[in-house]
Amino acid sequence: MATLKSSIERLQSRAIVALWRVLSGWRPVSLWRLARLIGPLVRRFSQRERQVTQINLRQAYPELTEPAHWRLVQDSLVHSSATMLELGFAWLGDARRVSDAIQEVHGRELLDDARRHDQGVIVLAPHFGNWEVLNFWLSSHFPFTAMYEPPKLAALDPIIRRGRERQGASLVPTNPRGVAALLKALKRTEAIGILPDQEPGWDSGVFAPFFGRQAYTATLLPKLVARTEARVVTGVARRLPGRGFSIHFLAADERVYDSDERTSAAGVNASVETAIALDPAQYQWEYKRYRKTPEEAEQRPDWKHFRLYR
Structure with a gap:
């Protein structure tokens, strides 16, 4: 049985890599056209993605009319x-073509100013637009370190790792050794990347508001800030349909610097909300951001650790 499973995984990996290699040569405009064809199919046949997107968007934008809500669901699944589809382009495409696809960069002065003052920079990189293009740009311009967790299909690991590291990024594991590497990078006044919208384990987060609902949020950021006095910015690669990408760096909500973990987590979520406002359809709404609940936390013996931010 294990041998059969391994064989299936190898075939899946080969098919995925073959697709990435083919699409790596496509232009962003062609990939966008293909996405516009695939998006409606995802909406029709992928019940899980459609339903989670609907639920999350109703939570975030309750004021939308029904037609406007459905348009946003449709646009989100296309993005x-x-x-x-753009993964092969970002990881395997010609580096000059990827660089040329980045049409604009806004807010770079936030990063440059921090480094002029000998401060490291923590880039909050939510799942918005194409975060792999953001990684490409950051690692092309700054010493850049980010955490990396290998994919479930182990055969994809070397392809993804090479793609993310090809412009000089340093990938570190999602464990205490990786956290230590992030601290060292910040103390060298370099830049690091954190995904602020992934749910952490029960031992490394707190509940804080995200679009009006309590979301379990990682507390790594206040720990890093407290030990390094790093500056925090939000970074996204916004898709310009048919043209390429626009990089945006935004000043983080000031609460991210608070020593109280719940206050800092609320600032992190507010910073993500500000980035999403650039174009709500480009956020990855099909991710179950509210999977962990305060009610579930209260059933745990150590539930006081998970108190709500109020």
């Missing part, structure tokens, strides 16, 4: 399809 999510585009992100998946």
Whole structure:
């Protein structure tokens, strides 16, 4: 049985890599056109993605009319399809073509100013637009370190790792050794990347508001800030349909610097909300951001650790 499973995984990996290699040569405009064809199919046949997107968007934008809500659901699934199709381009495409696809960069002065003052920079990189293009740009311009967790299909690991490291990024594991590497990078006044919208384990987060609902949020950031006095910015690669990408760096909500973990987590979520406002359809709404609940936390013996931010 294990041998059969391994064989299936190898075939899946080969098919995925073959697709990435083919799409790596496509232009962003062609990938966007393909996404517009695939998006409606995802909406029709992928019940899980459609339902989670609907639920999350109703939570975030309750004021939307029903037609406006459905348009946003449709647009979101098209953008999510585009992100998946663009992976081969970001990881395997000609580096000059990827660089040329980045049409604009806004807010770079936030990073440059921090480094002029001998401060490291923590880039909050939510799942918005194409975060792999953001990684490409950051690692092309700054010494850049980010955490990396190998994919479930082990055969994809070397391809993804090479793609993310090809412009000089340093990938570190999602464990205490990786956290130590992030601290060292910040103390060298370099830049690091953190995904602020992934749910952490029960031992490394707190509940804080995200679009009006309590979301379990990682507390790594206040620990890093407290030990390094790093500056925090939000960074995204916004898709310009049919043209390429626009990089945006935004000043983080000031609460991220608070020593109280719950206050800092609220600032992190507020910073993500500000980035999403650039174009709500480009956020990855099909991710179950509210998977962990305060009610579930209260059933745990150590539930006081998970008190709500109020």
